[in-house]
Structures are given as structure tokens and as C-alpha cells.
Amino acid sequence: LLALGAAGAVLLQELCRFACFRTLRKADAGLATLSEDGRSPISPRRMAYVSGLSFGLISGVFSITNILADSAGPGTVGIHGDSPYYFITSAFLTMALVLLHTFWGIIFFDACERRRAGGLALVVGSHLLTSGLTFLNPWYEASLGPIFILTLCTGLWAFSTTGGSFHNVLKCLSCKQEPEGQAMLCSALQVPPE
């Protein structure tokens, strides 16, 4: 029954993410019409990132605050036979979940914008998979390991969704000198704002 509840909660979260997407799009359209040049001040990618990050933050905070509060008090971890690594694994799991939510936010918004159901299904599926993996929990090799691998893959996928690639990274790392020259050029041409 708990599994059902957890699955329901996951689906509710994804539904809320979708509702967030719709609301933010409407607000964005409003902002765009009000701005000077007709473009909204926030790019859709930034919006996706912020939305994912906020989902992740709230999820992480709700997961870990009670545990942190308990860890400050007296007690022995795992005295009734549970795993003594409860705190550290909770910490790592929470971190993975925060990162995952951020990446899911980016992928989800991008998939919604391009109307690709595949992306949506993959996000929902991987969320359900993550939640399901935590059900194996005292067996940490089976749950923590795959979850971290999943986090890494989702991160790479989100990175490539926003247009990043291996070549971009290399270019960014190797041409640190060029942008400055361009900046100087630009400032010569324009009056700096304010």
C-alpha cells in the first residue's frame, strides 16, 4: 500500500510540474507583452532551471530537515537492527534527488515546449524508477548505486538538451581569452548602460 502511495505522490509531483510549466508560460507571455522589446526578461531555459531547482529544494528540504533535527538529539543509529548508515545514506540520497529534480525540470520543460511526449514519458518513468529504487533501501548497493548512475545520465541528458555538448565544453575551456577581447570591442561601440 505504501508503494501505491509513493507512486501516487510521484505522479502528483509530475502533474504539479506540468501545472508549473503552464502557469509559467502564461506569466512569461504576460511579461513579454509588457517589456520594451517584446521579449521576456527570463529565457525559457532559465525558467526551466529555476523551476527544477525549486522543486528539488523543497523536496530535499522536506526529506532531510526532520532527519537533521533528529540527528542533533540523543540516540543511537540503527539500535533496533536497522542500518547504522542511515544518516549518511539519507544525505546522499537527498543530494541525488535534488540534482535529479533540477535535471528533470530542464528536460520536462524542454520536452513540453517541443511537444515531445518521449521526453515527458522518460522523466516520469525515471522519477518512478528512482522512487522504486529507494524501496530497496537497506540494500544500499542496489539503491544508491543505480540512483547515482541515473543522476549522472539525467544530468548529461539535460546538458545536451540545453544545447551543450562535448565540443562546447572544450571550446569554453580553451577559449577563455577570446571573450575578453570581444568585450572590449563591444564597450567601445556602445555606451555602457548606466
Place this chain on the structure above:
Amino acid sequence: MITFMNNSDSEEEPCNERTSLMSAESPPVPSYQDGLQASEAGEAQAHRKRRAGGSRGPNNIATGEMSGSGVPVRESILENEEEELTLKYGAKHVIMLFVPVTLCMIVVVATIKSVRFYTEKNGQLIYTPFSEDTPSVGQRLLNSVLNTIVMISVIIVMTVFLVLLYKYRCYKFIHGWLILSSLMLLFLFTYIYLGEVLKTYNVAMDYPTLFIVIWNFGAVGMICIHWKGPLQLQQAYLIMISALMALVFIKYLPEWSAWVILGAISIYDLMAVLCPKGPLRMLVETAQERNEPIFPALIYSSAMMWTVGMAKPDTAARAPSQQTWDAAEDGREHLRSPSHAESQMSETRSPVPTRPVTSLEELEEEERGVKLGLGDFIFYSVLVGKAAATASGDWNTTLACFVAILIGLCLTLLLLAVFKKALPALPISITFGLIFYFSTDNLVRPFMDTLASHQLYI
């Protein structure tokens, strides 16, 4: 630029709660409609100047017209641009209010969680005469409703009394009252708070040191709040005072009464600020008619405003604690600007046409700030503090209430930007806070507890 003004305060004895957000168009509050437009245009102008490269035709025309006569203004163009600016700068104002509200809540929650004194039941205030130690649920509910009725009536009576005092110009009485109440708050409550904190951490302190500490704290507080002082210090004192007041409420209000009172206060706030015959609205209108600053009692401001000179006789009235009296636009005037003392903007005296010109220069050098009444701070902190004290789910409920209040504040500021007039700050936030508290405590908490005990994550 919209500065929001809020009227709200709460106090222990005469609990006048007037919480409202008000948008103050520009520092000078002219009594003419034209002047209002002109000053709005002035603000719009200043903002436009600050914007990077945003000059347009209408701007220049408007500028020309403004410096020319000041009164005839292209209202429609300026209004549109005003709206744009409103929404653009609205986000900054929201953040400027988030920080102090969060700080106040953090202080309250930290105290509640660590100092046992504020969660112990030690009697009740006389404003809540009915006890809640009754065997049956119905009786307890009835008692809490009766307590609420008593409390709200006290608040209404005190509010009306203050409005009458203000109407009949008994300023000295009001000033004295405000000073007395801030004295009590800064000295007596701080002494009690410090005593309890020292007891909790088992720190020994001798009386001479205690006397020196409390004397300094209180004296600097009185000066900062009622007269002049660095802005950040004043903000810190206002936050401390709101937190102290909220702690008193959390301690002395019985459980169910506290929740019912929170709900009733937000309804009262809604009505007092929006109804045509509401006391707060009448106060604001009276102040506007007389074109003078109402007591900037208990207004938290997040940025400096000029008008140091003009507010002199009224700065004494800046008692940030008890009376919830907020004059709408005039409250702004009492926010001191440390560096721009030369701004001789006497809002009430100078003629209207010259104002926009000076306001342009002034505005360029300052930031518009947002103002929120201290009563709002107090009741937000009461809600979050009660959630921290009594919720069995502990931190999840507290966090949920905190997020709910911030969302409500955000929405209220948005509405303020849209409506541009005095708005109550309590209703939306408190409603969300109450909904989130009860739903998180009863629905979410058992679920999250079970998940955490099996280390499941959703």
C-alpha cells in the same frame, strides 16, 4: 515605482491590528489628483532615466511637459509605463520584503525550538478570558470562539479610539502612548527574553552587566526607532521587536484560540482596510486630507527615503511597537535617508508643480523601498511559531507554513502593483498559512513519517 505601505501593528494591551499594504505613489503625497499624477510621472521619469538606454519619444515629451508645468501630464502614456515599471521593479520589492520576514520568522522559530519558556503554558492574557481546559471538544471550541470575539472587539475598540484621537488631533496623547509602548517592549520584554535565553543555556550573568546590556540595547533602540539612526540598525530593531511581540503572543494565546484569532484577524484586516467605513481607511483618508504624515509607527521600510527634515515633529511618533497605526503614504516620509539630508522636500508644504522636478533628482539617488507594517510581521511569525511549537510533524509543517506565507506575501504585492492602493497584507498569507498548516499536519505528516522510517523517497 511603487512603495508599499502597510498599516499594521499589534500590541499586547491595546491590540490594534491594522495590517495593510499600501502603495505610495511618490514621496510627496499631494492632495490634488493632478499633483498625484505629476509625482507619479516624476517617478516614472526617474526610473526611465535609470533604465539602460530606454529613451523613447513619449518620455521626452513627458519630461518636457513635466518640467514645464508639472500638472498637465500625459496620463495614459505615463500610466502604461508606470505599469511596466511596476511589474519590473515589483520583483525587487518582493525580495526586499522576503528577507526581513524570513529573518523575523527564523528568530521566532529558533527561540521556540530552543527556549522552553515560550512553549510552556503559564496563564493567559486578559484579552482571552475563557480557558481552554475543558473536557469536551464543543466547549473548547466555543471558548476559543468567545476568546476571539473578545480579542477582536478589543482591537476594534482601540482602533476606533486611535482614529478618533487622530481625527481630533490629540497628537501628544498618541505620541506618548507610542513611546510608552515601545519603551515597555524594548526594555521589559527584552529583559525577560534575555533572562530566559540565559537560563536555557545555563549562562551566568551578573546584574550590573545585564543592566548595562539592556540599557544600551533599549536606549539605542528608542533612538533608532523614534528618531534617526542607520537604516539597517532600525530594520534590525524592528525585526527584533516584532519577534518579541510574536513570542509573547505564542506564549500567552491558548491553542485553539490562536488559530481562530489568526483567521479572524485576517478577515478584520480585510474589512478594516477595504470597506469605505473601515477605521484604517478612514485614518488613511484623514491623513491624506490633512496632507501630513501619520505616525510611522511600526512600519518596516526597506530602503531609505529622503524627507528627513520634514518629519521632525512626527518622528517621535515612530514607535514601532504597539499601536498599529499606519498612515498610508505618510509613513514613508518618516523613513530616514541618512545621506540626503539636503532634500528639502517638504512634502506637505511645497507647491505641487515644483515637486516633480525635485523628485526627479531625489529619486535618481535613491532606491524606492517597500514598506510593510510590523503587525504583519508579528502575525506571520505567530503563525509560523505556533506551527513550530505545536505541530507534531515538526519541521515539515513549519517549512510548509513558511513557504505559504511567502507565497501569500508575493501575491499580495502583485495585487498591490495592480491596484495601487492600500491593501491588507494579512488575509492571503494567513489563509494560505492556515490551509497549509492544517493540511500538512494532518495529511502530509503521517505519510512523510512513514516514508522516512523506511527511508523511502518520493
